[in-house]
Amino acid sequence: MAVDGFRVLADYLASAKRALKPLRVREAEDSQPYAVKPLEGAPVRRVEGGAWRFAPVAVDGSTRKLAGPHFSAYVVGVAVYGLGEKAVDFIPGGLGRRFLALRAPREVLTQVERDGRLDFLIVKRSDGAYLDESCDCTDEDVFDEVRVSMESEALLRVAERGGGGLAVVDGPIYFDHWAKTRLLNIRMAAVEGLRRAGFAAVGVVKRVDKSQKLCAQEALDALSVEVDHRYCNDAYVASNAAPKSGIYLMGPFHLSYAGGDLRYYAFPDKVFWYASVHGSVFRVEMLHDDFRRLGGEAEEVAAWLAWTATSRWIPYVIDVVDAHAKRLTANLLIALREAVKSRDIPLTYDSEVEFLNALREHVA
């Protein structure tokens, strides 16, 4: 399917006459007006053993980009673990079809949009705007848009299966930036669906060096960490709050958005923990509502995710979906690159590097 479709797409891309202007770069994160408070003393506790007691469904999206002067193709693959008859389900695959967002001149986008053989393409944002030369977006925006849509689609399939339990997502439960309210709505619809089906959604955030949730004074006090606020980030705080050997859990912390800023009115409260696995840290978060619903079990979930950390320092179920999603997008990128190159379409240096990385991952 993909190989034939990529060839058709490459034909269109080869006919593009206009180049795209460079995209802007996203600004720093975490300028949100939130308040973080420790719950029940927020101790740092060592995680020591335990049974393999949870069987969550896990979802992760992987993204890769292939770009030339006339286009940017954003390849996204989503892996879902523990959903049904197979260990791992995918988008593209049994769970969905659209997986490739294309930014290109408008005339190319309108042409490919009409071609029924290219039904795997996404050419518009969720608000209906074309991903064309006039798109006011960053690469991350496009990726976030596609990935959140696809992950949410996968979460809805999890909700459809029913049966309740845990649904662990690689990444935050939602993006807490006012500019991503649209994505928040998409994600919250999926989370609501999960809740109706008896699932509690749990987010595991691996990249925390741009996050400053632990830099709130109350959090720092609870963790007994002193830090210059100008240079503070969560990775630093968490890794200094826990000993460097062993697995530790810090939290729970309650996060709520400042009532004064109406743009954050719709952002629901979260509860989070930080886990330190031999000094490497990740965040486990869930909606405050789910935290209350789970009661004492909530912290057990966080502890279990930490206890099952793998040699890549992340929870087992996240590692499983992450590895599968990465492998999927590596394969897709390789196939797309082959199709594009067969039409003599030039690629950027970064794309060639990305291709080589994908090849290496494919072989591994």
Add this chain to the structure above:
Amino acid sequence: MSLELKPRVDALRHKVEEKGLGEVLGRVSPGEVASVGADERRVVIDVDFETYLRAGARIGEYLGVATILGSVMLGRVVEVRRRHVAHIAHIQTLYAPVEDPEGLKTPAQLVLEPLTECPMDDLDKCEPTPVYTPVDPLSIVFRPSPEFIAKMLGLPREGILLGKLYAGGFELHVEVRLPERAMYQHVLVVGTTGAGKTVLLKNMALSTINAVRNATVLALDLQGDYLLTTLPPEAPGVYQPLDEITVLMPVTRHLIDRHREDIQRIAARILGEEYTLLDVTDEKEAAELVGRALAELFVEETYPGAKVLRAKATTEEVQVVEVRAEVEAGGRVFTLRLLPWAMRFEEVYPAIPQFFPFFSERVSMLFRRLMDVLAGKGRRDIDTVMKRLGEETAKGERNTVWEKQLRLHPSQVANFVRGMNMIYETGLFDVSYAVAEPTGQRVFATFGEPDYLEQGGLVVVDLRGFREAPSVASAVVYRVLSRLFEARDEELARGAAPSPTFIFIDEAHYYFPQGGAREDFNKEVVEAMINKLTRLGRVRRMGVVFATHSPADLNDLVIQLTNTKIAMRSEPKVLERVDMSEYAGELAYAQSGVAVAKSFIYRTHAVTFKTLPPQTRHREL
């Protein structure tokens, strides 16, 4: 072109289902190389977890492949690969042992060795060939129907039933037969004690009688196994127990001595208790009575609780030739044809070195002259000859007539004397039932050899009495086989097609030992007999089925001259001896009854099967 492949790939599945070839299991893996080469043929198949869980996967099972190029193939699973998702994703936890059952839901990978192929559209008329065409990824893989397996393996439809095809630890509803012509090129069965050799041989004997017109199956029976083929098994089988059995019963002097009183007791019972055997004055009638008593004694010892309903003895003068008895045993009635068997020394002595493998080469060569010198013009019955032998040896080893006339070396004389003593001690020569009376010795009955031409059905040579005396058993066997061979020769000389004869020899190492295994055996005689049976037997429509648990002790010639070899559970070194080492994995711990038949007759060279359960009463070990 590329876009046309999808309907073609999809259509394959429909074709397999439409033709009823079997249940679709999966596809040839797109993630692996499907290799069909001159040396190696390996195709990897992906089977989704649900199908795997439902349908299972087993080493050795047969699977079908419908290829993109339009062939159907039969292959055998040589490997099943299972991987947890943690392995696929190269995941290793730091502390918690992975106990995640979800991770088991990965596709099973089956590695298949393709064996034969046919064009899918010409399957009905096709004669399967080795695999010549490639197997493309995404080809459809199915669990084939028994008919498809039988067709693709090119299994013979007629012949001697060996059992049911066995694959993946299961018996399939596919019969494995050995054609009659393969039987004439001889069969060797190996397997450890309890592996099921005897059940296989007995079932084969029954099947042979059913499948081959006018067949004679001659079974050398040390344990009394074949004598039970007239009795029903515990559960009904494919074949009925035999309605008639011929038993060639060696009657030795020792047997007569041991049962002298039993014979008289039974004879008295037959006569009505008022008379005894000694009261019967008519010679013929007395011989018949001894024959009937012998038959009843045989039934008493062989079929406990059985009843002889009727019995009739046939005699020639006082020689008991045959006793025909109707026997009720095991809830059925069968006919026992008992042939008392012994040899007359005067008749057989010139041939003794050919069937008595205890004389050295030189003594064998001079045997007739030795006898001439010893007996002169006198009687040549065993007693007279032995008396003369005693007189002669009493002269001392340097003064014997053979030393003087034939210049024999003392060691050769010793070999001759030792051999003659062994011959005498067998008690097989000049046997009679005689009673000392005041007027002298009265001979009631004598015993000799039957007409070897007039046999048919199952003929059992009852060697139970010689379990501890292999030399005697061998002498009996060699004589019987020689005479049988001569009988078939006579048929051939007359221009008649020899009647098919199959000789079943269990514990063959007992009769055909390797040189080192039994030093008292003359290797030349052993090998001459094997040669006679195997090389020349083919022309005379004689086939031999040898069986042993110890092929190391079996003469090399037997291994060389048997073109079909059947191996049951065996140690690797046993399989190596019969050139079947490649089946060690399959057979080292195989269930009883499971066997690999390796034969020129099979398209795939070898077929694994499981014997039928005992088709008649079976003696448990």
